[in-house]
Amino acid sequence: MVEKTDILILNGPNLNMLGVREPDIYGHESLNDVEHMCRDRAQLLKMSIDFRQSNFEGELVTIIQKARDNARGIIINPAAYTHTSVAIQDALKLAELPVVELHLSNPHAREPFRHNSYVSPVAAGIICGFGSFGYILAIDAIARLIDSK
Numbered sequence: 001m002v003e004k005t006d007i008l009i010l011n012g013p014n015l016n017m018l019g020v021r022e023p024d025i026y027g028h029e030s031l032n033d034v035e036h037m038c039r040d041r042a043q044l045l046k047m048s049i050d051f052r053q054s055n056f057e058g059e060l061v062t063i064i065q066k067a068r069d070n071a072r073g074i075i076i077n078p079a080a081y082t083h084t085s086v087a088i089q090d091a092l093k094l095a096e097l098p099v100v101e102l103h104l105s106n107p108h109a110r111e112p113f114r115h116n117s118y119v120s121p122v123a124a125g126i127i128c129g130f131g132s133f134g135y136i137l138a139i140d141a142i143a144r145l146i147d148s149k
C-alpha cells in the first residue's frame with residue numbers, strides 16, 4: 001500500500017512566476033521559497049506535504065482526483081481558475097477531503113471578476129490577503145481539520 005501524504009498543496013496557473021513580476025501584489029518570494037516555508041511549517045507539525053503547481057486545468061483535476069486516495073487534506077490556490085473552473089469545484093467535491101482555499105492577495109479588494117470563487121462553496125475555509133504567510137496559516141488550519149477527523 002502507498003503511504004498517504006498528509007497535505008496536498010496545489011497551486012494553479014502562473015504561480016510558477018511568483019517573485020518574477022507584480023511583487024506589489026504577490027510579494028518577492030518565489031514559489032520555491034514558498035515551498036520551503038511550507039516544508040518547515042509542516043515538519044514542525046509532523047505533517048508530510050506534496051507541493052505541486054500546474055498551468056493546466058485538466059492536470060489540476062487529475063492531481064485532485066488522485067488526492068482522494070493519497071492525501072488527508074487539500075490546500076489549493078487555484079489562481080485564475082478560482083473564478084472560472086466548475087471542473088475544479090467538481091473534483092474537490094468528489095475528493096471528499098477537507099479543503100482550504102488560499103490566495104496571496106485579497107481577491108475581494110480587486111477587480112469585480114475576482115469576487116466570485118467556484119472553490120469557496122466546497123472549501124471548509126478561505127485564507128486570503130496575507131501574502132506567502134497565508135500558506136503557513138493554511139497549513140495550521142488544514143492540520144487542525146485533519147486531526148479533528
Ligand code: CA2
Pocket residue numbers: 013014015016017018019020021022026077078079080081082102103104105106107114
Ligand atoms: O491572490 C492569489 O493568490 C490569486 O489566486 C492569484 C491569481 C489571481 O488570478 C487570483 O485572482 C488571486 C493570479 C496568479 C498569477 O500569479 C502571478 C505570479 C507572478 C506574477 C504575476 C502573476
